[in-house]
Amino acid sequence: MTPLLSVENLSIGFGAAEPAVRGVSFEVMPGETLALVGESGSGKTISCRAILRILPKAAQIRTGRVILNGEDGTTILSDLSERQMRRIRGNRISMIFQEPMRSLSPLHKIGNQVSEVLWLHRGASERQARRTVMEQFERVGFPDPERAYNSYPFELSGGMRQRAMIAMAMVAKPDLLIADEPTTALDVTTQAQVLGLIKDLQRETGMALILVTHDLGVVANMAEKVVVMHKGRVMESGTAAAILRAPAHPYTQQLFDAAPAIPDEQIVGLPPSQEDLILEMKAVSKTYTMRSGRGWKGEKLIYACRGVDFKLPRGRTLAIVGESGSGKTTAARIALGAEPPDPGGEVLFRTRAGADPLTVHKMDRTQRTAFQRQAQMVFQDPFSSLSPRMRIQDAMTEPLEIHQIGTRAEQRERASEMLSRVGLNPDMLKRYPHAFSGGQRQRLSIARAMMLDPSMIVCDEPTSALDVSVQDQILYLLEELQETLKLSYLFISHDLAVVARIADEVAVMRQGLVVEQAPPETLFHNPQHPYTKALIAAQPEPDIDRPINLKLVALGAGSPDTWAEAFRFTDSVIPSLVELEPGHKVRCHV
Amino acid sequence: MTHLPDGRFVDDEPYDPQQSILELERRDLDAPNWLLVWRKFRTHKLGLVSGVFLLLSYLLLPFMGFIAPYSPNYRNADHLYAPPQSVRWVHEGEFIGPFIYPITAEADLETFQWKFIPDESNPLRIPFLCKGDSYKLFGLIESETHLFCAPEGATLFLWGSDRLGRDVFSRILYGAQLSLTVGLIGISVSFFLGILFGSIAGYLGGKTDWLINRMIEILRSLPELPLWLALSAAVPSNWSPVAVFFIISVILGILDWPGLARSVRAKFLSLREEEYVRAAEMMGASSARVIRRHLLPNFMSHLIASATLSIPAMILGETALSFLGLGLRAPAVSWGVMLNDAQNLASIELYPWTAIPMLPIVVVVLAFNFLGDGLRDSLDPYS
Numbered sequence: 024m025t026p027l028l029s030v031e032n033l034s035i036g037f038g039a040a041e042p043a044v045r046g047v048s049f050e051v052m053p054g055e056t057l058a059l060v061g062e063s064g065s066g067k068t069i070s071c072r073a074i075l076r077i078l079p080k081a082a083q084i085r086t087g088r089v090i091l092n093g094e095d096g097t098t099i100l101s102d103l104s105e106r107q108m109r110r111i112r113g114n115r116i117s118m119i120f121q122e123p124m125r126s127l128s129p130l131h132k133i134g135n136q137v138s139e140v141l142w143l144h145r146g147a148s149e150r151q152a153r154r155t156v157m158e159q160f161e162r163v164g165f166p167d168p169e170r171a172y173n174s175y176p177f178e179l180s181g182g183m184r185q186r187a188m189i190a191m192a193m194v195a196k197p198d199l200l201i202a203d204e205p206t207t208a209l210d211v212t213t214q215a216q217v218l219g220l221i222k223d224l225q226r227e228t229g230m231a232l233i234l235v236t237h238d239l240g241v242v243a244n245m246a247e248k249v250v251v252m253h254k255g256r257v258m259e260s261g262t263a264a265a266i267l268r269a270p271a272h273p274y275t276q277q278l279f280d281a282a283p284a285i286p287d288e289q290i291v292g293l294p295p296s297q298e299d300l301i302l303e304m305k306a307v308s309k310t311y312t313m314r315s316g317r318g319w320k321g322e323k324l325i326y327a328c329r330g331v332d333f334k335l336p337r338g339r340t341l342a343i344v345g346e347s348g349s350g351k352t353t354a355a356r357i358a359l360g361a362e363p364p365d366p367g368g369e370v371l372f373r374t375r376a377g378a379d380p381l382t383v384h385k386m387d388r389t390q391r392t393a394f395q396r397q398a399q400m401v402f403q404d405p406f407s408s409l410s411p412r413m414r415i416q417d418a419m420t421e422p423l424e425i426h427q428i429g430t431r432a433e434q435r436e437r438a439s440e441m442l443s444r445v446g447l448n449p450d451m452l453k454r455y456p457h458a459f460s461g462g463q464r465q466r467l468s469i470a471r472a473m474m475l476d477p478s479m480i481v482c483d484e485p486t487s488a489l490d491v492s493v494q495d496q497i498l499y500l501l502e503e504l505q506e507t508l509k510l511s512y513l514f515i516s517h518d519l520a521v522v523a524r525i526a527d528e529v530a531v532m533r534q535g536l537v538v539e540q541a542p543p544e545t546l547f548h549n550p551q552h553p554y555t556k557a558l559i560a561a562q563p564e565p566d567i568d569r570p571i572n573l574k575l576v577a578l579g580a581g582s583p584d585t586w587a588e589a590f591r592f593t594d595s596v597i598p599s600l601v602e603l604e605p606g607h608k609v610r611c612h613v
Numbered sequence: 614m615t616h617l618p619d620g621r622f623v624d625d626e627p628y629d630p631q632q633s634i635l636e637l638e639r640r641d642l643d644a645p646n647w648l649l650v651w652r653k654f655r656t657h658k659l660g661l662v663s664g665v666f667l668l669l670s671y672l673l674l675p676f677m678g679f680i681a682p683y684s685p686n687y688r689n690a691d692h693l694y695a696p697p698q699s700v701r702w703v704h705e706g707e708f709i710g711p712f713i714y715p716i717t718a719e720a721d722l723e724t725f726q727w728k729f730i731p732d733e734s735n736p737l738r739i740p741f742l743c744k745g746d747s748y749k750l751f752g753l754i755e756s757e758t759h760l761f762c763a764p765e766g767a768t769l770f771l772w773g774s775d776r777l778g779r780d781v782f783s784r785i786l787y788g789a790q791l792s793l794t795v796g797l798i799g800i801s802v803s804f805f806l807g808i809l810f811g812s813i814a815g816y817l818g819g820k821t822d823w824l825i826n827r828m829i830e831i832l833r834s835l836p837e838l839p840l841w842l843a844l845s846a847a848v849p850s851n852w853s854p855v856a857v858f859f860i861i862s863v864i865l866g867i868l869d870w871p872g873l874a875r876s877v878r879a880k881f882l883s884l885r886e887e888e889y890v891r892a893a894e895m896m897g898a899s900s901a902r903v904i905r906r907h908l909l910p911n912f913m914s915h916l917i918a919s920a921t922l923s924i925p926a927m928i929l930g931e932t933a934l935s936f937l938g939l940g941l942r943a944p945a946v947s948w949g950v951m952l953n954d955a956q957n958l959a960s961i962e963l964y965p966w967t968a969i970p971m972l973p974i975v976v977v978v979l980a981f982n983f984l985g986d987g988l989r990d991s992l993d994p995y996s
Contacts, residue, residue: 258628261621271623359895395897408888411995412646412910418889421906422896451637457995458643471892 025092026050027231028074028116028199033087035069035078042085044070044255051199051248056225056232058246058263060239060278062490063461066255067235071201074100074233075112091115093198114144117192121204123184127176134172137191144195159190162227164220181347182213186220193224200225203235210346210517212580215561218244219573237490239282240563243267244570251275267567281495282565283520285547292544294606295336295527299376301479301511302335302358307368309353309535327353328364329535329597333513337376337478340505340512342526342543344519344558350535351515355481358513359398360384360391372398374478396426399472403484405464409456415442415467416452422474441470445500462493469500479511486521498525519558523547528606531555534583536592537600541607551609553579553586588612642995649994650914660987663980670977674790678748681783682762682769685946687746689768689778691718694964695729697773704736712736715767726963737764773966775954784946785970791947793977795862796927800920802866803873808916810870811877812904815885822878829871837868841930845939854945861940865930869923876919880912887911914992922985925978932974948974 029050036042044066051057059067072078074089089100093115100111112118117140120126128136137159138152147155153172160168163186176184185205192200202221206214222245225232234245242249242263249267250260251274259272270276309328328350335341343351356362358370360383371380374397381390399422402408409418419438423429429437439449445466456464465485472480482501486494502525504510516522522529523543530540531554539552550556557579560572583592589611592598598612615623637643644652655661673680689695695718700711714731721728745762749755763769771782814825844864848857884890890907898906934940935949936956943950951970955961961968 253628256624256626257622258624259621261617261619265617265619265621271617271621273628361891361895392897395895400892400895402888402892404888408892410889410907410911413906421893421898425893425896425898425902454637454643455645458637458639460638463638468892475896 024052027053027055027092028233029090029092030070030074031088031090033070033073033089034085035066035073035082036085037079037081042255043082044073047087047250047252047255047257049248049250049257049260051231051233053198053231054225054229055248056234056246057248057250058242059233059235059250059252060237060242061252062237062278062492064254065252067252068203070252071118071203071233071235074201075116075118076100076105076108077112077118091199110144113140113192113197114195115197116199116201117195117197119185119188119192119200119202119205121207123181123188123208124176126188127184129176132173132175133179133187137187137194140191140195156190156194159194160187162224163187163190163193164216165190181209182217185209185213185217189217189221189224193228193230196228197230199231199233201233201235204237205234206241207237211519211561212346212557212576214241215563215571215573215576216580218563218571221245238563239267239278239491239565240284243565243567244563251278264567267565277492279565281492283491283494283518283524284564284566285520285523285559285562288544288548290544291548291604292542292606294542295339297334297336299337299373300334300371301337301373302333302513303371303380304331304333304354304358305369305371307331307333307354307357307370308365309350309357309362309368310365326350326535328357331368331537332600333358333530335479335511335513336527337373337511338505338509339527340514340525342514342516342522342529343532344516344522344529345532346517348534349532351532352483353535354532355400355483355513355515358383359400359481360386360394372479392426396475397477398479398481399475399477400481400483401465401468401472401485404488405461405468406488408468409464409471411455411457413456414452415454415456418456418467419452419471419474422471426475428475437474438470441473442467444473444504445470460493461489462496465489465493465497466500469497469504473504473508477510479513481513481515483515484517485514487517494521501525518562520562531558536597536610537608538590538610539608540600545604545607549607551603551607552611553590555579646914646994650988650991653991653994654987657987657990659983660990663983664987667977667980667984670789671793674793675751677786677790678750679756679758680760681748681780681786682745682759682771683780683783684746684748685779685784685787686944687779687783689774689780691778692716692729692768692770692774693718693727693776693778694967695768695770695774695778696964697966698731698768698770700739700771701736709736710738712738713764713767713769715764737767739764739769772969773964775951775964775967776960781951781966781969784951785948785973787946788948788951788970789973791858791941791945792928792931792949792974795858795865795931795947796924798859798862799865799869799927799930800924802863803869803923804916804920806867806870807873808877811874812881812908814874815878815881816900816904816908825874825878829874832868832871838933840868841865841934842937842939845934850942854941858941858945858947861931861934862927865927869927872923873916873919877912877916880915881908884908884911914988918985918988918992921981921988925981928974928978928981 031048033044033047034042035044047070049057061067073084084101091098091100134156137156141147141152141155157168157172160171165171165186206217209217236242246263249263251258253274258274259266266275270279307328308330311325311327312322313325331354333341343354345351357364363384370383372383372394373380381394386394416438420434423434439452442449442451447466486497489497505512514525526543529543529546530537533554539555546555547559550559557576560575563571598610600608600610601613602608615625617623695716698713698716700713702708702711714733715735715737716729716731718727718729739761741761742758743762744757745759747755747757770780773781775781810825814822845861848860890903893903893907931940931947932949935947936952938953941947941950948970955968
């Protein structure tokens, strides 16, 4: 059988520099799914863009050919003129990009953008195109295609936008779809649904798929063939079953080991002791008022957090898990005193065991300064958490300067000590942050948070912007610091598998409410709430024999009023958090 | 490469799984911000050339008296509206260095115009480093030495002379002193006000932000030209040219700040969301420290670029006011004041060289625009 697309010995370079992609070859059979796996900077996206010849200006193809075989014979894409190439793009090969918000034009209605493909390639009339697009919308799972056709991208959620992108890529019935990290920007449950959708569509139309991803879990669920890339070279390629069952290359093995997975728990975990609490949040709520879209209508209330009770024992980790907009970051900001809770809520902080609790939002100046020394934060995006204008040394000593601790020499001393503590070299102090990789920068942020010798650290998705192997190292570092320094973590994440490893207690949040709270073992062994079940089911595992159970995902992923009777809640009727077994709380009607 | 029995391809080049985390990823970006900006700016040729040109122009300002052959208000009553004289090198096949033919004015009794006839039998070499009108170097040191001056008994009007017989070339050089600095003073005033109000609005937000924004909108909705006219009409006519000059630049600055304040505010709002600013706040840094250490350094470069782009507006503003006779007044010399002479259509038709001051204005304004453009392109060097 002839392959649909073959890439032969492709090398791509930027300017005069060494090639960024070297000697990459792969083949895609008709109807087959090929996964390109690699971390950021491995050249996977660039290789895909080279197929459609949509490379950035500075990049040029040095060697190699791209050959497309179809019903009408063989075409060598790398030799076509720009004009002939346009007839291929979107028609025979189409592409889905990572950011659904940025790849749709904000000024055009979704329907028009999707129809454009048909106008261009099929010369369809407006009415014909509309009919085809509506059918496509129905197939990608828009509940109301008519409304979707007439809405603008900002009116849709991330998942819906990605569905619109898929509809756009599929509407001209291409032979090959290239999906560049189509689900990386989406929540886990949405990711599972979108992956399921792509698979269904592929089965229906028989198109081939090149899936670019960094997640071996996604690969296990989707692909028949795998190409593993690292630093612009192919490390290993072959069938998914063979590679995932027994990785042959050490790099693949490393990726495999680093991939987070939800453990199979057989026992129920014990709740952490409640004696020496460092942080206690009591009935914390936060309501924002937002001006409504229509001019004279009243203001809209947004409940970011509703009645949150958390207890964090000293030296332990409490993880808050939820999708974007679930209120987990708001809860953390309130815990740090960056935002006041609604009246009635209270946050208590104890500096030492048995000390009088400080009320975080009613502190005077000296208490506040003391609190800030005790509680620090590690941020999500390692690229924006260090000022580009400051040397590492200045960024590291800043907390000490603010709190006027030590002389200049002592501050430097401590900075270099902390740098070695997080595994970096003290002579990096003189460097500027942009020379470092994401993982190194995250280590720097952790080192900066440790400068004041805090007892509690709030980690706001510290690993979600990092590659899996780096994520693994950072988690290891956090664990090690906790062990030696008796730190307490409030760990925020959208990823249950990451949390599984580090947390002593997990709270799952949805729409500002804690829906289930338990030690991780209990939670994974005996999840009660449909949303928790969906989160667990939606987690893609790098195990080819454990595909995502889409049914379970569908049961819990929808809005709370589609949940089973016992768990359903609306704006006015909210079930309370019930303790089913010791330390296992579920929000349900009993 | 190796092929496994199950058809797998495995790369067999040596691979180090424990790649050091101590290795710098982007060695090329390990430099202070200004160095990175400069490296990128260097590739923007047009901007670089403009920058060098402007730098030279500003450096030469204190030496204008030395370069100009005449003082700005020296009148040559016999040579009203004399056309430009060209500098020649070869006389009757013989090279004698830079020289001119002296011109004499004769009345044409048919058209009732002065005619200037060069005496081509009498080449006069242009003397260098000679004594001439006295001027002040840097405005302080009294001197009479000029780079070059008119030969004995002749005139040297490189770009012609004006209505009163003054040398246009010399006046353009002297005019540069005022016309180029008016932009700088104006931009400092507008910078100060813009940063002050913009950062207050951006940092405090709420009512203050609302108030400052409305103020900006009101200021921007006033028609600019009549306002200039009104403000400059309020300048007492008995003030010295220097005082008038200063007031004019302040007026230009006062009317220019709203635009800058808006961009400062916008930048402030976006920078406040950056995580390093949030991190500093969580460490307990005071507002003043956050602004000084984190916000200002990070948007200063943007401000410098936008200031560079608004200096031309100042220069053009001064020119427009002086052209209308409401800005600087004689005996002060600026390009706008000189163009005031070219208001009359008939005089441009007969004596086109009186409009030459337009040239430096166009060149300087373009140079500022290219420079600003180049700066703006190189502000984000981290990629």
